[in-house]
Amino acid sequence: MKASSIPTTQIAAVIKNPGPDGTVHITNTHPVETPGKNQVLVKLAFSGICGSEVRALLGWSNYKPVVGHEGVGTVVQAGQDVPDSILGQRVGVKWLHSACGQCSHCKASSAHHCATPVFTGLHVQGTLQQYVVADARYLTKIPDGLPGEVAAPLLCAGLTMAGAIAELDRQQIPSNGWVVISGSGGGLGHIGVQMASRLRAYKVIAVDSGTSKRDLSLRCGAEAFIDFETENVEKRVKAITGEGAHACLIVSGSESAFELAPRLVRNAALLAVIGLPPATFNFPLAASALASKALTVTGVMVGSEQQMVDLLQHALAGVIDPVVQVEEFSQVPQVFEKLENNQVTGRIVVKIPE
Ligand SMILES: [Zn+2]
Ligand SMILES: [Zn+2]
Secondary structure (H helix, E strand, O other), X not given: OOHHHOOOEEEEEEEEOOOOOOEEEEEEEEEOOOOXXXXXXXXXXXXXXXXXXXXXXXOOOOOOOOOXXXXXXXXXXXXXXXXXXXXXXXXXXXXXXXXXXOOHHHHOOOHHHOOOOEEEOOOEOOOOEXXXXXXXXXXXXXXXXXXXXXXXXXXXXXXXXXXXXXXXXXXXXXXXXXXXXXXXXXXXXXXXXXXXXXXXXXXXXXXXXXXXXXXXXXXXXXXXXXXXXXXXXXXXXXXXXXXXXXXXXXXXOOXXXXXXXXXXXXXXXXXXXXXXXXXXXXXXXXXXXXHHOOOEEEEEOOOOHHHHHHHHHHHHOOOOXXXXXXXXXXXXXXXXXXXXXXXXXOEEEEEOOO
């Protein structure tokens, strides 16, 4: 794409008045930025909308007006020090926009744990616009043959669950072990059910509420589904597992899921807090319970680039198959409303206007 054919303004979904009265507006006058050193301009085709974006709308952190961090598009302009060979490549724009390259984690090839990361939508403008500036060093190449709308939710929801699966590996949860996934029917949860059951052969107990989330969880490979609104979750998990589960991954938008988790697991189990829970949530756990049950508590916000590459290959092979509802860009404000009310089953991806 010639520089002369890149517009100076574009269509974008912009958050106004972040806070209790925050709203999302579609505008066609948002400026297109110019890529700087190590950066490229990506013309987007699809963007997933992550549940964590509700944090931006509610003003829980000082986000940029344009959020979104599950973008799939094509590189149309290269900034300083970026080889022209990147032009025309189909890439994924993720939550991690860039990392410092200098801290202990960056030096250990774990840029996703960087001490001073730059996040898409939080520190720089996100993917709910036609053109986004991204750092070429932290982009992900999207494999040929994988539809953009399928790749999009893998860039945050899928990658975060890949990070969670790595924690199960690190804790050496036995294959065939019981894994509770709390919030199993949402954007992250349903991909987590697929990964835990299809890639690791764990027996997944899915916890969520309502018929559509039940159906999705079971379709994704869960052995059992427990509706937290109508059933006693603790009793049912104990009935199914005997001693309790080997691990509990908490992806839920409900604070009671965090209170309940320690009671769902056996001794020497793993409790993992996944994604970015609402800022007001706590993870209440008595020190004595932590010690006497020999529990491990961990947190996962995102995964590594190698996990990203592996996950896209699993998706290309059809083993991981995110359930996506594609909406027009004009629907972005309504999608935020649904996410705020926990009404999204699977993931909503929006088409970016041409
Ligand atoms: Zn996200
Ligand atoms: Zn770093």
